[in-house]
Amino acid sequence: VRFRDYLIASIGMLPGTLLFVYSGQVAGDVAVLATGAGVERGTGYYLVLALGLLATATVTVWVTRIARNALRQETGSRE
Template identity: 45%
Template sequence: MGVQDLLKNLLDWVANLGFWGPAAFIIIYNLATILFVPGSLLTLGAGVVFGVFWGSIYVSIGSVIGATFAFLIGRYFARDWVAKKLENHEQFKAIDQAVGQEGWKIVGLTRLSPIFPFNLLNYAFGLTNVSLKDYFLASWIGMLPGTILYVYVGSLIGSLAQLGMGERSRTSVEWLFYGMGLIVTVIVTIYITKIAQNALNQKIK
């Protein structure tokens, strides 16, 4: 059984739990985030199972708690392992320099862009000097737009059986979001690179 089939089975189980469904979903999302499992299928599934409003709330809670646990693991329990994983990651080096200058702003901006690796960044930010409070708030706010969109798309799919099944036509809202995501990615990349370069120049001086 692949990861996708496992997640679909878990979502089906959650859908039949009744009152305990939301709590089970949040725990599953939390664990998936810590274990580097992509959250897109779970987020889409939340739209199917819970609808847009409650699905967005449950995904938001699960993702930010999971991201916070990963941050704490990276900072206090697996610092050497995370550092080794990132030692040749040029993108993170620039982000690290930028966080040193702008802190929570960089955390929030990277959450807005779909290009930056979400699960890896959770651990990576634990190596930076950003505070837990700033990391938590910036991550939560930065992840909200993408969370709401994916839950909304999931609500349009209609059934868990159709999750991950082939291509379908995208809505105008999706195309708008993807276009904005591309623009944000370009802006964030330029911004981070500029700040990182300024930080390096200051060190050289």
């Protein structure tokens, strides 16, 4: 898989991913508001958000490399 194709496909997956993230965040905020508490977004919130983004990017690259190597072995290609 060429990098250009991979990049385009990855960008194409972003809207769905953002929808799931937003839905989860809204559900969490609704649950907190239902208890009568306010929604706090301090340093910890943004730290966890950044770590989650970093973990997602890392795993995506890792799985892509594994899949690319598996495809190369199956097809015998050295592209």
